[in-house]
Amino acid sequence: MKLDRHGRWARFSYLHMKYLFFSWLAVFVGSWIVYVEYSSYTERCRGHDCKNSICDKYRKGVIDGTACSSLCEKETLYLEKCFTAKPNSQVYSGNWGDLQGVIKCQMEEAPHYDLGGEMEPRKEAAPVAFNKPTKGTSVEKFREMIISHLKAKVGDQANLADLATQVLSFTDSNKDGQISLPEARSTWALLQLNEFLLALVLQERDHTPKLLGFCGDLYMMEKVPYSPLYGISLPWIVELWIPAGLRRSMEQWFTPSWPHKAKISIGLLELVEDIFHGTYGSFLMCDVRTTTFGYNERYDFKVVDARYIIPEATFQERIRQQRCDVDEDCLYGIDCLTSCDLTKHRCTPEVTRPNLAKVCDTLKNYILRGAPSDLSDELEKQLYACMGLKGSAEQMEIEHSLILNNLKTLLWKKISHTKDS
Incomplete structure (x- = not known):
C-alpha cells in the first residue's frame, strides 16, 4: 500500500517517538540501577569506618594483634574489593605484603538473638567494646574465662582445657611469652564469633582457611581461590535477569x-x-x-x-x-x-x-x-x-x-x- 506524504510523516514520527521513549527508558533504568547499586554499596560497604575504629582503639592501647602494626602504622595490610552482605559484618578481599586473603571486620552492636540473623551473643555497645577481660585479670583467671565461655558454646567436653591452651598460645600475638591486656581483649572479642571458633576447632584438618592475622575483632583469613562450589559468582543485578x-x-x-x-x-x-x-x-x-x-x-x-x-x-x-x-x-x-x-x-x-x-x-x-x-x-x-x-x-x-x-x-x-x- 502506497502512503502519501502525510502518512509517511506520521509513520516517521511514530517510530521516532517510540525510539526516543525506549532510549529514555533505558537511560532511566540504567541510572536507577547505578543509583540503587551505589546506594546499596555505600550502606553496606563501610570498611574505611571499620579500619578507623579498629586503628583508633589500637593507638589508644585498647587492643593489639599480629596485624595491628601492618594495618594501622605501616599500611602494608589494606582492604580492596567489598563482598559485604550485611553492614555489621564487613567482608573485603585484602593484601598483606605478598599474602592475599579475606578481611572480616565486625561493626556496631549486633541485633539480639534472632532466628533470621546470626546466632551470636549480644555484642557490647561501642563505648564499652573490648572491655573484657578487665584490668588486673591474671592469665590464670583469663584461662578460666576462656574455659567457661567454651563450655557455654560447645558443651562440657572433657578436653576443653587443651582448647583453652591453644587459645592462650594464639593470644600471645608477638610471641614474647607474655599476654598483654590488649592482646587478651582482642582474643576475647574473636572468641564470640562462630567462624573463629570453628577455625580453632578444625585447625588441624584444613577444611577452614588459615587465619593469617588479627587486630581486635578484625581478622584476615587465607583466600579460597575458587568459590562458590560451582565456580560461578555473578553480580546481584545480573542474577535478577537469569x-x-x-x-x-x-x-x-x-x-x-x-x-x-x-x-x-x-x-x-x-x-x-x-x-x-x-x-x-x-x-x-x-x-x-x-x-x-x-x-x-x-x-x-x-x-x-x-x-x-x-x-x-x-x-x-x-x-x-x-x-x-x-x-x-x-x-x-x-x-x-x-x-x-x-x-x-x-x-x-x-x-x-x-x-x-x-x-x-x-x-x-x-x-x-x-x-x-x-x-x-x-x-x-x-x-x-x-x-x-x-x-x-x-x-x-x-x-x-x-x-x-x-x-x-x-x-x-x-x-x-x-x-x-
Missing part, C-alpha cells in the same frame, strides 16, 4: 572435571564427619548452599563462610527460647529447622534433618552430572538414601556412619588410582 533453569545450566558449565568434583565432595563429607561428635563436640551446618563452600588450586575442599556452622549446644540452648506457632518459626539460617511444641509454643531443640542429609542434597546435582556410567546408578542410590535421613544424627548414628562411609568409599575407589587424588 531464569532459574539457565542459572542451573550455567553452574554446570563452570564445574571442574568429574574426578576433581569427586575429590571436593569427599572433602565436604569429611567435614561432616569431623563436626559430628568431633573432638570438641558437635556442630550444625545451617547454610549448606554451594555459595558457602569452595576449593583451592589442588581441589582441596574449603569452607568459605562458616558463620552458620554453629555448636549444637549453642543452637539448642537458644532455640528453646524461641516462641512459635508453626514449625517454620523454628528455622535458623537456611537449613536448621526444628518442630514447634504447640502445648508450650516453644521450639524443640532437635533439628529435623542431620548435616549429612543436607549435604547430600547439595551434592546430588554436583556429583551425579558427568559421573562414570559404571558408578552412576550406585552413587544415585546412595545419595537418595542419604537425603532421606531424618531426625538428629544421634538417633541414627549407625545408619549415618554407614551411609557416610559408603559414599566416601564409592568416590575414593574411583579416583584413588588417578593423579586427581
Whole structure:
C-alpha cells in the first residue's frame, strides 16, 4: 500500500517517538540501577569506618594483634574489593605484603538473638567494646574465662582445657611469652564469633582457611581461590535477569572435571564427619548452599563462610527460647529447622534433618552430572538414601556412619588410582 506524504510523516514520527521513549527508558533504568547499586554499596560497604575504629582503639592501647602494626602504622595490610552482605559484618578481599586473603571486620552492636540473623551473643555497645577481660585479670583467671565461655558454646567436653591452651598460645600475638591486656581483649572479642571458633576447632584438618592475622575483632583469613562450589559468582543485578533453569545450566558449565568434583565432595563429607561428635563436640551446618563452600588450586575442599556452622549446644540452648506457632518459626539460617511444641509454643531443640542429609542434597546435582556410567546408578542410590535421613544424627548414628562411609568409599575407589587424588 502506497502512503502519501502525510502518512509517511506520521509513520516517521511514530517510530521516532517510540525510539526516543525506549532510549529514555533505558537511560532511566540504567541510572536507577547505578543509583540503587551505589546506594546499596555505600550502606553496606563501610570498611574505611571499620579500619578507623579498629586503628583508633589500637593507638589508644585498647587492643593489639599480629596485624595491628601492618594495618594501622605501616599500611602494608589494606582492604580492596567489598563482598559485604550485611553492614555489621564487613567482608573485603585484602593484601598483606605478598599474602592475599579475606578481611572480616565486625561493626556496631549486633541485633539480639534472632532466628533470621546470626546466632551470636549480644555484642557490647561501642563505648564499652573490648572491655573484657578487665584490668588486673591474671592469665590464670583469663584461662578460666576462656574455659567457661567454651563450655557455654560447645558443651562440657572433657578436653576443653587443651582448647583453652591453644587459645592462650594464639593470644600471645608477638610471641614474647607474655599476654598483654590488649592482646587478651582482642582474643576475647574473636572468641564470640562462630567462624573463629570453628577455625580453632578444625585447625588441624584444613577444611577452614588459615587465619593469617588479627587486630581486635578484625581478622584476615587465607583466600579460597575458587568459590562458590560451582565456580560461578555473578553480580546481584545480573542474577535478577537469569531464569532459574539457565542459572542451573550455567553452574554446570563452570564445574571442574568429574574426578576433581569427586575429590571436593569427599572433602565436604569429611567435614561432616569431623563436626559430628568431633573432638570438641558437635556442630550444625545451617547454610549448606554451594555459595558457602569452595576449593583451592589442588581441589582441596574449603569452607568459605562458616558463620552458620554453629555448636549444637549453642543452637539448642537458644532455640528453646524461641516462641512459635508453626514449625517454620523454628528455622535458623537456611537449613536448621526444628518442630514447634504447640502445648508450650516453644521450639524443640532437635533439628529435623542431620548435616549429612543436607549435604547430600547439595551434592546430588554436583556429583551425579558427568559421573562414570559404571558408578552412576550406585552413587544415585546412595545419595537418595542419604537425603532421606531424618531426625538428629544421634538417633541414627549407625545408619549415618554407614551411609557416610559408603559414599566416601564409592568416590575414593574411583579416583584413588588417578593423579586427581
